[in-house]
Each structure stands twice: as C-alpha cells, then as structure tokens.
Amino acid sequence: MNKIKSEAYWKKNLKYLVILLSIWFSVSFGFGILLVDELNQIQFFGFKLGFWFAQQGSIYVFVILIFVYIYLMNKLDKNYRSRK
Amino acid sequence: MSLQLSIWLIVGLTFALYIGIAIWSRASSTNEFYVAGKGVHPVANGMATAADWMSAASFISMAGIISFLGYDGSVYLMGWTGGYVLLALLLAPYLRKFGKFTVPAFIGDRYYSNTARTVAVFCALIVSFTYIAGQMRGVGVVFSRYLEVDINSGVFIGMGIVLFYAILGGMKGITYTQVAQYCVLIFAFMVPAIFISIEMTSNPIPQLGFGSAGSDGVYLLDKLNGLHEELGFSKYTSGSKSTLDVFFITAALMIGTAGLPHVIVRFFTVKKVSDARKSAGWALLFIAILYTTAPAIAVFARTNLIDTVSEKNYTDMPSWFKKWEDTGLLKFDDKNGDNIIQYNGNEMINELTIDRDIMVLANPEIAQLPNWVIALLAAGALAAALSTAAGLLLVISSSVSHDLIKRIIKPDISEKGELFAARLSALFAVLLAGYFGINPPDFVAATVALAFGLAAASFFPAIVLGIFYKKMNKEGAISGMVIGILLMLFYMTKFKFGWFGGGAESDWWFGISPEGFGTVAMIVNFIVSISVSKFTSPPPKEIIELVDNIRLPNENDD
Numbered sequence: 001m002n003k004i005k006s007e008a009y010w011k012k013n014l015k016y017l018v019i020l021l022s023i024w025f026s027v028s029f030g031f032g033i034l035l036v037d038e039l040n041q042i043q044f045f046g047f048k049l050g051f052w053f054a055q056q057g058s059i060y061v062f063v064i065l066i067f068v069y070i071y072l073m074n075k076l077d078k079n080y081r082s083r084k
Numbered sequence: 085m086s087l088q089l090s091i092w093l094i095v096g097l098t099f100a101l102y103i104g105i106a107i108w109s110r111a112s113s114t115n116e117f118y119v120a121g122k123g124v125h126p127v128a129n130g131m132a133t134a135a136d137w138m139s140a141a142s143f144i145s146m147a148g149i150i151s152f153l154g155y156d157g158s159v160y161l162m163g164w165t166g167g168y169v170l171l172a173l174l175l176a177p178y179l180r181k182f183g184k185f186t187v188p189a190f191i192g193d194r195y196y197s198n199t200a201r202t203v204a205v206f207c208a209l210i211v212s213f214t215y216i217a218g219q220m221r222g223v224g225v226v227f228s229r230y231l232e233v234d235i236n237s238g239v240f241i242g243m244g245i246v247l248f249y250a251i252l253g254g255m256k257g258i259t260y261t262q263v264a265q266y267c268v269l270i271f272a273f274m275v276p277a278i279f280i281s282i283e284m285t286s287n288p289i290p291q292l293g294f295g296s297a298g299s300d301g302v303y304l305l306d307k308l309n310g311l312h313e314e315l316g317f318s319k320y321t322s323g324s325k326s327t328l329d330v331f332f333i334t335a336a337l338m339i340g341t342a343g344l345p346h347v348i349v350r351f352f353t354v355k356k357v358s359d360a361r362k363s364a365g366w367a368l369l370f371i372a373i374l375y376t377t378a379p380a381i382a383v384f385a386r387t388n389l390i391d392t393v394s395e396k397n398y399t400d401m402p403s404w405f406k407k408w409e410d411t412g413l414l415k416f417d418d419k420n421g422d423n424i425i426q427y428n429g430n431e432m433i434n435e436l437t438i439d440r441d442i443m444v445l446a447n448p449e450i451a452q453l454p455n456w457v458i459a460l461l462a463a464g465a466l467a468a469a470l471s472t473a474a475g476l477l478l479v480i481s482s483s484v485s486h487d488l489i490k491r492i493i494k495p496d497i498s499e500k501g502e503l504f505a506a507r508l509s510a511l512f513a514v515l516l517a518g519y520f521g522i523n524p525p526d527f528v529a530a531t532v533a534l535a536f537g538l539a540a541a542s543f544f545p546a547i548v549l550g551i552f553y554k555k556m557n558k559e560g561a562i563s564g565m566v567i568g569i570l571l572m573l574f575y576m577t578k579f580k581f582g583w584f585g586g587g588a589e590s591d592w593w594f595g596i597s598p599e600g601f602g603t604v605a606m607i608v609n610f611i612v613s614i615s616v617s618k619f620t621s622p623p624p625k626e627i628i629e630l631v632d633n634i635r636l637p638n639e640n641d642d
Contacts, residue, residue, distance in 0.1 A: 010635050017173055024169045028162045028338075033331050036155075040321065046295035046303035051321040054158035055150075055379040056291060059165045059372050066172045066365040073177075074358055077637040 009080045016072050020065050028058040087455045091230050094459040095466060098268050099245060102470070105264060106249030106257045114503050117254030118185040118482050120353040124259055129359075130366025132262035132471075133350045135269065137164075137341075137371060139215075140222025140469035142378075143269060148440030151382035154312075156323035158379075159333045165368060165375050166334070167341025172364030175342060176351040178551045178634045180360035185352060186479075187345045187543060188487040194550040195558040196627055198492055203565050207542045208345045208483045211535045212476045213516070215346075219473035220521025223466060229411065229445065230462040239521040242470060247514045250474045250481075251507045255353060258474045265467035270373060272464025277377050280384045280451045294380035304383055311390050316429030320383070332600030340536030340602055343544035346475040349482075357637060385443040388450055393436060394427045401425075404449035413439035413446075473517065481510035534576050537602030541568035545609040554631050556613065559620040564613030572605040 031039055032054035039050030047056075111117040124132070142164070150157030182190055188208055192201025220239050227238025249257045274290075281293035285304060297303050302310075308320045318324050325333075341347065350367075351360045393401070398416060408414040415437040416425060428434040445465075448457045485506035490497055497505070542565045549556040549564075577583040579591075579598045589597075596604060 006632070006636055009637075013635075020173060021169070024166065028166050028334065029331060032158060032162055033327060033334065036327075037322075044295070046297060046305055048305070048321050051155055051158075051305075052295070054155060055161050056294070056376055058162050059376050062165050062169050063365070063369050063372050065169055066361075066368055069173055070358075070361045070365050073361060077358065080637055 005080065005083060009076065012076055013073070016069065016076075020069055024062065024065055027053060027061045032058050087458060088232070090455050091459040091462050094456070094463045095231070098264075098463045098467065101264055102245065102249055102261045105260045106253045109253050109256045109260050111252070111254035111256045111503075114185075114486070114499055114506065116256045117503055117506055118352075118478075118486065119349070120254075120256040120259045122353060123355055124353040124363075126354055126359040126362035127366050128259070128263050129350060129354050129363040130370055131266040132259045132353075133347065133363060133367035134370035135262040135266035135467070135471035136350060136475035137347055137367070137472070138269065138374060138468055139472040140219055140226070140465060142374065143273065143465050143468035144222065144226075144441050144444050147378040147381040147385065148443035150379050151386040151443050152440055154318070154320040154323060156325045156330065157382065158323075159325075159330055159337065161375055161379060163334045163337025164341060165371060167338040168364055168368040168371070170338060170342040171347070171351070172361055172368075174548055174551070175348065176360040176364050177357045179348060179547070180351050180354065181357045181634050181636075181638075182630075183352075185349075185486055186482050187348050187547070188483055189491070190550070191543075191546055191561070192487065192491065194627065194630065195546075195556075195561045196624065197558040197562065200546075200558055200562050200565070201487055201491060203562060204543070204546075205483045205487045207538060207565070207569060208479055211344065211539050212346060212479045212483075213513075213520075214535045216473055216476040216480070216513070216517040217520030217524065219469045219476070220517045221524050222469040223473070224521055226462060226465045226469065230458075236522050239518055242466075242473070242521075243514050243518040246470055246473050246477065247511065250477045250514070251510050254506070255349075255478055258471075258478055259353060261474070262471045265471040266370060269464040269467040269471075270370070272460040272467070273374055274377065275460060276448045276451065276453055276457055277381050277384075279453050279457070280388075280447060281380065283451055284384050284388070290377045290380035290384075294383055298387075304387060308383060308387050308390075311387070311394075312429075315390070315394065315427060318429070320386070326595055328595060329597050329600055332596050332603045336540050336600050336602030336606075337536055339540040339544050339606055340538075343539035343542070343547070344535075345483075345539075345543070346472075346479045348543075348547075349479060350475070381447065382443065385447055385450070389438070389443075390427065392450065393425050396425055398423050398425055402450075404446055407449070408442055408446055413442045477510055477513050477517070480513040481506045484509040534572075534580075534598075537572045537576060537598070537605065538569060540602035541572040541605035541609055545606060545613055549610070549613055551631065551634060553614075554628055555617060555622050557617050557620055557623045560613040560615075560617030563616045564609040567612050568605045568609030571608055572602060575601045575605070 031050065036050035036054060040048040042049040044052050115121055146160060179190055184190060188201050188204035191204040192198060220242060223242030224235040224238035227233050227241060228235045249261050277290045278288050281290040282288050284298055285293035285296040287293040287296050298307060305321060312320050351363060354360050354363055417435050419435050425436055426433055427436045448461060485502055489505050490502050546561045546565050574584065576598045579587050
C-alpha cells in the first residue's frame with residue numbers, strides 16, 4: 001500500500017514537471033527565439049511581441065511557474081502525508 | 085556635500101554594516117560554517133541567493149551589453165533567469181532532501197565512488213576560481229573609478245572585507261551579509277532607473293516605460309529602431325546572431341546556472357524541502373526585478389546617448405563626457421576633422437568608441453541625478469561583487485575541507501580540525517583570487533562563459549540523472565562527466581585561445597559559438613552516461629533506496 005502511494009506521488013510530480021517545463025520551453029525558446037520573427041509582426045503596446053517575450057515576458061512567466069509549482073507540491077505533499 | 089565625500093560615506097556605512105553582521109553571526113560548528121545551520125528563512129535565502137547570483141557583471145555590465153546587442157542581448161536575460169526554473173523543479177528540493185553540505189558530496193554518495201567525488205571537486209574548483217577572479221577585479225575597478233585609489237589597492241580592500249566575514253561567519257555570516265547586500269544593490273540599481281524612466285517616458289516603472297512613448301509621442305523602441313537605421317546599426321529589436329546560436333547560448337546559460345555549485349549550495353541552508361522550493365521562487369523574483377529593469381535601462385541609456393552626442397559639436401558636450409573620456413571608457417577620434425561627433429555603425433566613419441560599462445555607471449550623470457545617487461551606485465556595484473565573491477569562496481573552502489580532506493584524505497579529522505581547515509582554505513582561496521584580481525589573466529572574460537559551459541557539461545547531467553534515473557551507475561556518471569568536461573575544455577580552448585590548431589568563426593561546429601557549446605557537451609554527457617550505464621552493472625540496492633527516499637517528502641513536516 002505504501003509503495004503504491006509513493007509511486008502515485010512520484011507520477012503526479014512528474015506530470016507537473018512535464019506540463020510546467022513545456023510552458024518554460026514555449027515562452028523562452030519558443031516565443032522568444034524560434035518564433036520571434038513571426039511574433040514580432042504583432043504590436044504589444046510599445047513592443048514587438050516576440051522581442052517583449054525575449055526581454056520581459058519569459059522572465060515573468062518563469063517566476064509564475066515556480067510559484068505555481070510550490071503551490072501544487074505543497075498540496076501534493078499534504079495529501080501524501082494525510083493519506084498515509 | 086561633495087561627490088567624493090558622499091561616496092566614501094555611503095560605501096563606508098555599507099561596509100560597517102557587513103562587518104557588524106559578520107560579528108553578530110559567527111559560525112561555531114561545521115554545520116553553521118557550511119550551511120548556516122540549515123535554519124535560514126526561505127525569503128532571506130531567496131535574497132541571499134539573488135545577491136550571490138548577481139555579480140559585478142550583472143550589475144555594471146549587463147545593461148550596457150544589452151544596449152549594444154539589442155535583441156541578441158536576450159540570451160543573457162532568459163539564460164540567467166530560466167535556469168532557476170530548472171533549479172526549483174529538477175534539483176533544489178531533492179538535493180535538500182538528500183541533506184548533505186556540498187554538490188561533490190551528493191555526487192560522491194549517489195555514485196558510491198570517491199573517483200566521482202574527486203571529479204566533482206575538481207569541477208567545482210575550476211568553475212569557482214574562474215568566477216572569483218573576475219569578481220575581485222570588479223571590486224578593484226569600482227574602487228578606482230569612484231574612490232580614486234588605484235585598482236590594486238581596491239582589490240586589497242575588497243579581499244580584506246570578504247576575508248573577514250567569510251572566515252569568521254562561514255555560510256551563516258555570508259548569508260546574512262548577502263541579504264543586506266541584496267537590499268543595497270537593488271536599491272542602487274532601481275533609483276536611477278526610476279528617475280530616468282520618469283524623465284524619458286513620464287512612467288515611474290521602468291518595465292512599463294520601456295514600452296511607452298516619449299514626449300514626442302513616438303514609442304521609445306520605434307524611435308530607437310529609427311535612430312539605428314539612420315546611423316547604420318542593425319535594428320535594435322532584431323538581432324544579428326543566428327537563431328541556432330541564440331538557442332544554444334540561452335540553453336547553455338540556463339543549464340549552467342542550474343549546475344553552478346555556489347548557487348546549488350544555497351538550497352542546503354533552509355530548514356525543509358518545501359523551503360528549498362520556496363527559496364528558489366523568491367530568489368528568481370528578486371533577480372527578476374533587476375533583470376527586467378536592465379533591458380529598460382539599456383534602451384533609455386542608448387536613446388539618451390545617441391540624442392546627446394550624435395551629430396553634435398564636440399565643444400558643446402556636457403561635463404560627464406569629458407570626465408568619462410579621461411577614464412578611457414569613452415573615446416572620440418575626429419576622423420574627418422569637422423569637430424562634430426559622428427556615431428555610426430560603419431567602422432570607417434564612426435568616431436566614437438563607448439565602453440559598455442558606461443551605460444550603468446554614467447547613467448546618473450547623463451540624467452543629471454544628485455550626488456547621493458552616484459554614491460549609491462558605487463556601493464551597489466561593490467555589494468554585487470563582494471556577495472558573489474563570498475559565495476564562491478565558501479564553495480572552494482568547503483570542497484577542499486569537507487570533500488577532499490574529510491571524505492578522502494583524512495576521514496578521522498575532528499570537527500574542530502575540519503572547521504580550521506575550512507577557514508584556512510578560505511584564506512588561501514582569497515589570496516589566490518586576489519592575485520588573479522591584481523594580475524588578471526587575459527582569459528578572465530572568456531572563462532566566465534567557460535564556467536557556465538563547464539557546469540552545464542559536467543554537473544547538470546550527473547545530478548539530474550542521479551535523481552530521475554535510478555539505474556544510473558558510477559561508471560556512466562563518471563565517464564559522462566569526464567567526457568563532457570573534456571569536450572567543453574577542448575572546444576573553448578580551441579576557439580578562444582587558439583589551442584589544438586585554433587579556428588575562426590567559420591570553423592565552428594554546426595555554427596555554434598563556444599558560449600553555446602556547453603549545450604552540446606551536455607547532450608554528449610547525457611548520451612555517454614546513459615549508454616555506458618546500459619553495459620555496466622546497475623547500482624547497489626542501497627543506492628536505489630537512497631534515490632527512492634530523495635524523491636519522497638518526509639513523513640512529518642520534514
């Protein structure tokens with residue numbers, strides 16, 4: 001029983017990692033680098049959108065991602081402990 | 085109050101503060117010396133990490149580099165922040181759960197091998213030494229520029245201060261001085277930025293002013309793009325590096341960040357696993373304040389500079405122009421003898437050479453801010469350099485005293501003896517760093533990039549596989565680390581120092597610059613590690629149990 005709980009915990013953690021790291025990759029390497037020319041066609045206030053992602057947006061998203069992970073893992077940890 | 089006096093006053097006050105903190109937080113055990121007794125609050129640890137991470141280069145040079153590179157400068161912005169996501173998600177919590185003092189300790193234990201431990205110590209020492217030499221130099225430069233002492237005396241003063249609080253307080257002293265240093269440096273960075281943002285866009289938040297319009301109603305970035313085209317530079321918002329190279333450099337910096345021992349070790353200092361995650365979040369938030377402001381400063385300063393000097397009469401230049409000319413950071417060479425400054429992208433007609441550091445250092449003067457702001461900037465630059473130097477120093481001393489002496493050479497050493505060894509190695513490290521600060525090897529600038537490449541090519545795969553791939557064994561990890569590092573060293577020395585026949589930009593493999601090659605070496609490390617582990621015996625049962633244990637939260641509240 002213990003083992004099943006542990007495995008479920010780890011699987012869930014891996015799922016969070018895959019989702020959050022995909023977003024991490026998309027905003028920086030995707031929007032900021034690979035797709036930058038396409039996004040630069042779009043004007044975002046005084047910025048070209050691709051340029052904004054490369055120099056501002058990606059950094060904001062990074063911060064948010066870590067805090068989302070903190071929230072998710074604290075919940076998961078609590079759940080893991082209480083179901084033991 | 086004169087400028088000189090206010091600088092001495094503010095720098096003196098901050099130094100007194102650091103020393104006061106060091107005396108208050110003396111370390112009395114190895115646990116306190118290496119990891120601050122594992123009792124640091126996550127927000128305080130976040131601030132300390134941010135100060136540890138942001139070096140003299142981040143504070144003084146980065147905005148200037150970006151202002152010259154435009155879009156291409158994004159590699160530093162994304163590269164030096166994105167690594168924290170990897171740290172928080174893939175490394176920090178598990179290493180904290182593992183619960184030892186250093187990165188080589190994790191590698192040595194997880195791969196049940198003193199060979200792996202020694203390889204890791206070797207990597208940690210190279211990475212940290214290349215870094216610290218640059219920091220000591222930075223301290224000297226700031227002193228000489230603002231306090232009118234020569235660079236060498238500046239290095240000595242810096243060495244004395246760092247030595248005092250690092251040796252006395254160890255990680256505990258360093259942590260709390262770094263908290264103070266973060267406050268000083270971020271305040272010093274933001275005050276001029278806010279003033280200049282208001283001046284240029286009437287928006288007090290630089291991150292927003294960056295995307296606003298100036299008094300003429302034209303968006304700042306559009307205006308700058310226009311000026312660039314007019315003067316023969318490439319457009320500010322689009323780069324000139326190849327997309328592939330930008331991709332690889334960004335990846336190498338991110339992964340290098342996540343593999344730097346002086347950053348990782350900060351996560352050993354908190355009480356719980358959940359606190360390790362929290363500190364990574366706070367650290368990135370504190371870093372992001374500076375990193376999102378720097379590109380705004382870059383644009384303000386560049387626009388301001390072009391407006392002030394381009395096509396203007398040399399005799400009409402404001403006083404700061406002459407002052408910075410004297411320091412050699414600004415050079416005007418009137419090629420066509422018309423006494424008018426031609427600033428142009430074409431080297432043949434360009435008459436103005438601008439050092440990148442001037443964008444931050446001269447900004448308050450260009451924007452005509454009061455003296456105390458300039459003094460603050462000097463204190464901030466010193467805080468940035470000292471905090472990073474101290475963090476690196478600790479990694480060097482703990483690698484030697486704990487991983488080499490205690491774990492390999494003399495395992496029966498007493499706690500007191502180990503603490504003494506730690507302090508002694510810190511002393512030697514400071515002296516060596518000071519020596520490099522006074523006689524900087526030509527390759528200091530080049531080796532900072534090397535440090536990231538090395539960290540990416542060596543530590544990152546070994547740690548990540550150690551946590552996420554149970555079957556990874558010592559044979560795989562050691563061969564991966566050794567091959568990754570050697571490949572990186574080979575490529576850097578070949579294309580940076582001309583060893584092994586050298587080579588020009590056109591000879592780069594797949595068009596990837598040495599700065600971006602860490603990513604390639606890291607991929608090779610992963611492939612080698614995994615392949616070798618398939619053909620050698622799996623790790624023993626107790627290691628599998630260790631990994632299982634690292635992956636799970638503690639039974640109670642940690």
